[in-house]
Amino acid sequence: MPYNFEQLEVWQLAMEYIDAIYVLAEKLPRIEDYNLKSQIVRAATSVALKIAEGSTGQTNAEQARFLGMAIRSLIETVACQHLIRRRNYVSDESLITTVYSKSQILARKLQSFRKSLAPALGQIREEPASYISETDEF
Numbered sequence: 001m002p003y004n005f006e007q008l009e010v011w012q013l014a015m016e017y018i019d020a021i022y023v024l025a026e027k028l029p030r031i032e033d034y035n036l037k038s039q040i041v042r043a044a045t046s047v048a049l050k051i052a053e054g055s056t057g058q059t060n061a062e063q064a065r066f067l068g069m070a071i072r073s074l075i076e077t078v079a080c081q082h083l084i085r086r087r088n089y090v091s092d093e094s095l096i097t098t099v100y101s102k103s104q105i106l107a108r109k110l111q112s113f114r115k116s117l118a119p120a121l122g123q124i125r126e127e128p129a130s131y132i133s134e135t136d137e138f
Helices: 009-026 036-054 060-086 093-117 119-123
Strands: none
Touching: 009 036, 009 060, 009 093, 036 060, 036 093, 060 093
């Protein structure tokens, strides 16, 4: 019997995205093995893991929270892609474009799924913390 997350389209897309990230990461120079390569692979893996973790029978709001974490990990991989392009680490422009396109599709699907679970979640914001002590004067 499959787990719930295995049936989710976003999880399946995340797994395909991880595959694409691994292909991209393998093209990086050896000097980036413990930095950029490791970071982009861990962040991409985190996307799928957060989707799976959030699907464990939690409330819709809790699952939406995990999807938010998955989105943040996905955005981290996009930032890594910009660094890869900026440093000219990968000469295969079609690979870079393909991976970036996959990130956009996955981001849209994750956002839509999250919004369907908790439509008002996007409107909830934490109050900013005040860092002014009672002795501070203005």
